[in-house]
Amino acid sequence: MRFYILISFLFLTQLSLGQMDLPEFSEVVEFEGSNYAYNYELGILKQSNDEKWNIINENTYHNLFVYEDKLITGNADDGYFELDTSTNVLSEFDTTSLLRELQNFKPNEVFLEKISAGCFHYSMISYQYDLSGVNFNLVSSNNSIENFIPKKLFLNQVLHITKMTVQNINHQLTFKEFGITKKELSNFMKEFDCIEDDFEIMFSKYYDRFQFNKENRCEVYSNVKSLSSDINNLNSKEMNDIFINPKFFTISTSSITDVLRLKNKNGVEISISNSDWETSLGKITWLIEYKGFLFKSNSIALRDEIDQLSDGQLIDTAYLSKEEQLLRIIKSLYHNKYQEYPFKF
DSSP, rough: HHHHHHHHHHHHHHHHOOOOOOOOTTEEEEEEEEEEEEEETTTTHHHHHHHOEEEEEEEOOOOEEEETTTEEEEEEEEEEEETTTTTTTTOOOOHHHHHHHTTTTOOOEEEEEEEEEEEEEEEEEOOOOEEETTEEEEEEOOSSSSSSSSEEEOOOOOOHHHHHHHHEEEEOOOOOOOOOOHHHHHHHHHHHHHOOHHHHTTTTTTTTBOOTTTTTTTHHHHHHHHHHHHHHOOOOOHHHHHHHHHHSOOSSEEEEEEEEEEEEETTTTEEEEEEEOOOOSSSSSEEEEETEEEEEEEEEHHHHHHHHTTTTSSSSSGGOOOHHHHHHHHHHHHHHSSOOOOOOO
8 A cells, every 4th residue: 555655646746747658649749859749638748858758738639740840739620729849838820821722732643432440340442543634534443343433533523622622611501501492391291190000100211210109109200290390490500510519429330431532743632531430410521631630621512522523432322311311400409399309310
């Protein structure tokens, strides 16, 4: 016991002095001849001459990297900051010129990739296209079945996508963007007409998406139908709460990630990706990685443009379904209005 107390005292003393061994799960970055590290719990650390580490800034923005002789920390949600290594103070980093550079990116290689990953598996299908004139031609693939993948991509369409990524960073969704007509909404709601017969209701379109009993199923269906006017009046904040910052979503150890990767003649890359592990809500939030920076581009138009670029071969059609988007909206509105969640998934 005395030995344990002594060890604890020495550790706390070391911590109070700001000196410690490099904590686990720290990312080390070399900058101006010194070693810095980011730790998701402690913030930014610097290695001293005796090879111990000192906490120099306690902000935890989830990464640390060097960009144009500057030490940068930040993330897609909070923005980016430059660390003044003489004072250890963070100041806001202006990404305007970087985004302009990103918007005008000129690729000479394009990769369409689909990655499947889980606890016990990892696989990636990749198609590489090289620029030739005004087209990108398919030059290699690790997939033996290429019947439906496009053999060429149009340069103008690829350049349009790079512009769209920047234009839609932190975009606020609207219901109108989903392109759901009044007739489509009306037809969708007809599927929730109450059916008394126990056998017949099992064949109704969305029966397997609910968890209810015989006594309350008609009430649940009636409640769903009552949400029709609420759907038409959804504002941007409500749409973003449903699709970008959801209360309810599926968590899985397996994921499917769709990637559009662009590379220029200098080997600099842009990665535009969406993983259903991060959001399975319609492939709307796309992560843009460029020179260490990560941005979020929230856009149905961007999703659809990437889908068209790949001739529908990259994004699974289930994510494009208007009915699935309506079900997602229904789930959120139902819970908010009735304080219940009678859905299976």
